[in-house]
Amino acid sequence: MERISALMDGELDDGEAVQEFKRCGGDATLVEGWATYHLIGDVLRQEAALGTGFNDRLREALAAEPTVLAPRPRNLQRRARLFALSAAAGIAGVLAVGWLAYFNHPASLDAGAGQVAEADSSMNEYLVAHHEYADSASMPSVTPYVRYVNEIRREGAMSR
Amino acid sequence: MKSVCLRWAGGLAVGTALAASTYADQLQDTDALAWLQKIAGAARQLSYEGTFVYQHGDMVETSKIIHMVDGASEYEKLSTLDGPPREVIRNNEEVLSYYPEIKTVRAEKRAGKRTFPALPPELLTNITEHYDVRRGDVERVAGFDAQALVLEPRDGFRYGHKFWAEIGSGLLLKARMFGERHQVIEQFAFTQLKIGGKISLDEVRSSYQSEQDKWKHDRFASNDAKDSDSGWVIKNQPAGFRKVYEMRRSKQGGGAQLLTHIVLTDGLAAVSVFIEPSSLKQKVNEGPAQHGAINIYTRIVGEQRVTVLGETPAATVAQIANSLAPRGR
Numbered sequence: 272m273e274r275i276s277a278l279m280d281g282e283l284d285d286g287e288a289v290q291e292f293k294r295c296g297g298d299a300t301l302v303e304g305w306a307t308y309h310l311i312g313d314v315l316r317q318e319a320a321l322g323t324g325f326n327d328r329l330r331e332a333l334a335a336e337p338t339v340l341a342p343r344p345r346n347l348q349r350r351a352r353l354f355a356l357s358a359a360a361g362i363a364g365v366l367a368v369g370w371l372a373y374f375n376h377p378a379s380l381d382a383g384a385g386q387v388a389e390a391d392s393s394m395n396e397y398l399v400a401h402h403e404y405a406d407s408a409s410m411p412s413v414t415p416y417v418r419y420v421n422e423i424r425r426e427g428a429m430s431r
Numbered sequence: 432m433k434s435v436c437l438r439w440a441g442g443l444a445v446g447t448a449l450a451a452s453t454y455a456d457q458l459q460d461t462d463a464l465a466w467l468q469k470i471a472g473a474a475r476q477l478s479y480e481g482t483f484v485y486q487h488g489d490m491v492e493t494s495k496i497i498h499m500v501d502g503a504s505e506y507e508k509l510s511t512l513d514g515p516p517r518e519v520i521r522n523n524e525e526v527l528s529y530y531p532e533i534k535t536v537r538a539e540k541r542a543g544k545r546t547f548p549a550l551p552p553e554l555l556t557n558i559t560e561h562y563d564v565r566r567g568d569v570e571r572v573a574g575f576d577a578q579a580l581v582l583e584p585r586d587g588f589r590y591g592h593k594f595w596a597e598i599g600s601g602l603l604l605k606a607r608m609f610g611e612r613h614q615v616i617e618q619f620a621f622t623q624l625k626i627g628g629k630i631s632l633d634e635v636r637s638s639y640q641s642e643q644d645k646w647k648h649d650r651f652a653s654n655d656a657k658d659s660d661s662g663w664v665i666k667n668q669p670a671g672f673r674k675v676y677e678m679r680r681s682k683q684g685g686g687a688q689l690l691t692h693i694v695l696t697d698g699l700a701a702v703s704v705f706i707e708p709s710s711l712k713q714k715v716n717e718g719p720a721q722h723g724a725i726n727i728y729t730r731i732v733g734e735q736r737v738t739v740l741g742e743t744p745a746a747t748v749a750q751i752a753n754s755l756a757p758r759g760r
Contacts, residue, residue, distance in 0.1 A: 387745070390722035393713065397705050397738055398722060400680070403526065403539060405694045405701030405741065408675045410467060410558060411474050413485070413606050413619040416526075420509040420519050421485055421492050423528055423537075 275304050398422050463564040466580050467555060469601030470594060476500060477600055480634075481573070481624030482512065487617040488723035499630040506635040520637045529639050534646040536639075558698035561585055561671040562592075570595060572604040573621040582699065588669040588747045589700045590616060600626055608724060611744060617724035651681050661691040663706060667754035669747050671697040682707075695741075695751070702741030702751060709736035719745055728752040 402419035567579030577595035591609035676694040
């Protein structure tokens with residue numbers, strides 16, 4: 272037991288420590304002693320005490336516990352991406368607090384395509400027709416005709 | 432000993448939480464779908480008036496909307512509050528667009544009633560197949576409590592969306608569209624809104640009604656030719672997109688020339704395909720282009736100019752454009 276105490280206090284050299292661990296492995300009394308010394312240490316340091324025999328009680332409790340048949344997470348990768356999305360939305364939400372201030376200094380929204388040519392005026396008619404028909408053919412992702420009314424602002428004097 | 436025990440307890444707690452959240456998500460999915468249905472119906476079935484801000488590309492625009500439902504009839508008046516004055520008056524399928532500075536009214540009448548008062552079940556199924564739909568938090572928008580919904584695309588052919596719907600009626604109060612890197616591409620939000628209440632017919636009439644008889648009238652008619660197809664096929668359609676319209680329509684400025692317009696949708700994102708003879712006089716810029724939240728792809732196929740555009744990633748419009756061909760070739 273003295274050697275266990277010395278092991279705990281870090282008084283054994285590497286070789287002796289390894290030997291002591293091996294001895295512990297085969298002797299229940301020594302293992303219990305190791306646990307008791309730790310318990311004494313915890314109590315002296317006023318840390319929460321688990322009591323002796325905690326190991327046995329934990330093992331018994333686990334054995335009595337019903338097996339939890341948890342469904343597998345459907346798609347961890349998707350979950351991770353969703354988390355990234357909500358994180359991004361969180362940041363965007365902070366921006367939205369200063370809605371008017373933000374709109375007074377509109378940063379160009381990034382469509383993500385990089386350096387792509389801006390549509391020329393020959394597209395006007397197509398864009399108007401697209402908003403007029405296509406938006407109402409789908410689940411409204413903005414209120415119907417919102418894109419349309421904004422598209423026809425650009426139409427007019429110059430194209431007629 | 433203590434650390435071993437804590438790790439055990441922690442592991443159990445994490446396991447339980449994971450199991451619980453998976454179960455909750457499954458519950459939320461059906462709930463989120465009910466919300467989609469509610470949103471789709473609300474914009475057309477409710478009377479409301481309000482002011483909204485719309486941002487796309489580097490443009491920010493404010494407009495006013497008055498929407499009135501009277502029995503089976505739908506009336507709508509949209510007017511721009513900044514930039515050139517524009518007014519759109521809609522009565523069911525007839526749309527009148529007013530351009531006061533050039534004293535012009537553009538009238539478009541559709542053949543047949545083809546808008547959806549409620550989301551058709553097959554479109555809803557299509558949405559859930561191609562987007563992961565989840566319910567978010569309740570947040571405040573334009574003074575209302577709003578239920579947030581997140582629609583995350585399952586592949587690279589479409590953008591993500593976040594909707595905020597008024598908790599009682601389902602009216603869309605705010606919406607954002609997200610790109611591949613979760614950057615915001617387009618957003619729309621009411622800043623002031625009144626839902627319900629009595630709206631008179633006078634409020635949804637044009638402000639230019641008394642003078643419009645002296646204005647120039649441009650009339651457009653479209654002939655929905657879905658059954659008699661245009662003779663063009665999309666050989667490699669991106670997953671989830673289905674044809675909802677196929678029509679021949681008159682061109683701006685009149686003339687006998689007709690334009691073929693095909694509309695595809697995945698239930699949420701719409702793509703338009705335009706086909707018309709390419710004139711020698713007009714230079715055509717082939718390849719990709721962009722306009723706000725819209726990606727465009729132009730190609731010359733034989734004598735025809737093919738233009739594909741929509742609120743989708745560039746890859747979607749490019750794939751459709753590159754796989755368009757006259758039938759049988």
